[in-house]
Amino acid sequence: MKMTTRSSHRDGADEATIESNESRLSVVELADVSFGYTSTPVVEDISVSIDAGEYVAVVGPNGSGKSTLMQLLLGLLEPDSGTAELFGVDATAFDDGARVGYVAQRAGTSREMPITVREVVKMGRFPHVGFGRLSAADWRIVDRAIDTVGMSAFADRRITQLSGGQRQRAFIARALAGEADLLVLDEPTVGVDTESVDAFYGLLESLHDNGITVLLIEHDLQAVIEHADRVICLNREIYFDGPSAEFTDSAALARAFGTGAQTLTGGNR
């Protein structure tokens, strides 16, 4: 199967069709999606297909519609026109929550809720247990997820006592505990110190190597280019969709972010 994007506005994407494995399944499929909170569309005529196992980053300037796009593909918003599918099902009707792990922008929040890392990660099992209690097997999965993200020593600490990077790792562990196939991260490194950001991307890399599909919404262009395989550049419309290596040299970067962006990413070298 060939994975292509179908936006008429992208730059460089026609050449950027990515050969993917025949057996791969489409995880996200947006076709001609437009959406606006008012009569002005926030995203317009978006067509994107993401296959299982991809590591995709969505970038764009502030107010470009990144978070709206994320909500559309997760079924949290209904498109004004076009269709959005998640694992082959209409995204708004998709009910297999365990398959999707979501990590929000958390750092810097000052919530006082006394909840431990283990209690947060436990939530990943809720779609599996419904109204019931976690079994011994569920707890083993929870502990394994905590171990995978290197947070075993902090399992019984209150989440509010952790640094931004540690907190985000706990949220990733929650997604792992749910045994999610798709990990969606909305600007996860905002407010996280540089050292922790590196460790965070290292973790994402290893999860991706283990077959998890990663969809990252990110403001840090440099990080995106370094870590993601594919970049979707959005500013209401799709300006670019292709391999991240090609993004820095594309005209889309300057169109979406202004000419200074290429300096930020070290592009046009």
Next chain:
Amino acid sequence: MTLAFAAGGVYEAFVPILEVWYWLLALLYQLTGLDLINPEYTFMYRAILVGLCVGVIAPLIGTFLVHRQLALIGDALAHTAFAGVAVGLFLNAVLELSVSPYLTAVVVAVIAALLIELISEATDAYNDVSMAIVLSTGFALGTVLISLNAGGLAVGINQYLFGNLSTVSAENAVIMLGLFSVIVATVALTRNQLLYVTFDETAAAVAGIPVAWYNRIMVMLTALVVVGAMQIMGVILVAAMLVVPVAGATQVSRSFSESLLVSIVLAELAVLLGIGISYYAGATAGGVIVLVAVGIYVLSVLAGKVRQTGAPDEARELDSISQD
């Protein structure tokens, strides 16, 4: 008719519990000789029972509300419950019925709760303005209904505003037992979903939890707590029991499950001490309970500070990020 029959059936089902409670306290009186539980004052037996129920259900629901920063919703619903009481008293006076004002309060408060939730869904946020509108509308409706038939209705309204231990009838105690059962059973069943929605609404929605429905359940449960607690706390102070014990527990607890348990313990402590002090001092129970709860909260804050200063190494350790 069917409703009245069903209500009668529910009442009959809870009466044996009330009788066992009387027997237990009478036994305790024989053992301790405490005047507070003198069998001659069975109204105190019922007041203590209602207080103990409040001590469980208020922090149980309050824990979810406080951590969603919805502490004031209890206050708004208490004022609408006051309108419900006024509706009940008005109907009883005009139509010569004998409906418990607490039952009409349950109906009106639940409707108001859903109204707040619908406003928040329509505007995409719980906001001070919508709560203030519902709060003042409820209280205004209550005062208008009372003034319309002031001769009969003004009598006894203080018990609803400020609560009263001596007016907890057997019927009202049974209503409380009913509310207690519904609230505890609902939270026990939906605890996973309520926790997820409280902690991270978007992630809960992504996980397939119908967030809007659980928000509606939560505000309706809040309405039930408010009406139940109103009997001894009064409209004015009822929200305190949803908030203060939870705020205290947050200071000293290390986990969510621990904070639930601690908030209930703190609330029960406030209720029992408050009822005891108010009985011997001849003061209003609601006010004393809240003052005791606030005292416990202050102690909890101090205990939390002591714990923090006692663990500087832990803070340093958390500052360093482990690299895996």
